[in-house]
Amino acid sequence: MRKQILIGTCAAIAAVGIFWYAGNEGRKTAEEEVTTVSSQPVSQSFSGDIKQMVADFSSRTLTAESASITSTQLIVDSGGPNEATYDLPEKEFFLSVAPYVQKTHPCATHSLTGCQGELTDQEFDVYIEDAEGKEVMNKSVKSQSNGFIDLWLPRDQNYRMTISQDGRKAQSEISTFESDDTCLTTMQLTAN
Incomplete structure (x- = not known):
């Protein structure tokens, strides 16, 4: 009888272990x-x-x-x-923009884990047009907890970008060629 109880207990423990392992196998943080x-x-x-x-x-x-x-x-x-x-995608260029009012930092290659902008979790109006004046983007976006707005734009183009918020505005010429920077921290919002 003891032997049967021991075998049954071991089988139950093994079944629970297999169930737990199978349920967690595909889960990685x-x-x-x-x-x-x-x-x-x-x-x-x-x-x-x-x-x-x-x-x-x-x-x-x-x-x-x-x-x-x-x-x-x-x-x-x-x-x-x-x-x-x-x-990265062949036809899209990544640009991360940190609009600011008072504090910024110099940057060329964006650090996704290190760069920190001034204006976190805030709404901005972003307008981008190409060199011919054609609208590429016109929408409200929210900066992330790092203070940056991440954009994916068509490659090998020149653009004019305007960012505005609460009566303040910043404009910049940007481009998306292979030699261009991926971090833009020079757009200071000023009163119109």
Whole structure:
């Protein structure tokens, strides 16, 4: 009888363990996923949504030692022996803009994990037109907790951007060529 109870108890424990393992096998936290990715060889072809991955780093949903974005690649360092690099979309350019009133910092290559702008979680009106005056964007957007507004624009173009908020406005000429910066921190909002 004791032997049957022992066998039954072991079987129940094994069943619970298998159930728990199977239910949690596919669940990785974002941090575990990035850590796993960063231990792979440096150049990657990423099958997921790279724009979502960038958004997750910007919103701090994903974390890493550092994550920065050039005109062509997302570079992630999770503190392991290798950096992971991911190619950005061929036809879209990433630009992160931090409008400000009083405080800014110099920046060229945007750090998704390090750059901090002044105006966090605030609404702005963003208007962008191309070199021929054609409207590319005209909408209200909210800055993230890092004070930046992330934009994906068509590559290899020149644009004029206007950002406004509460009677203040900033304008800038921007471009989306391979040699261009991905971080714009020079748009100071001033009264009209």
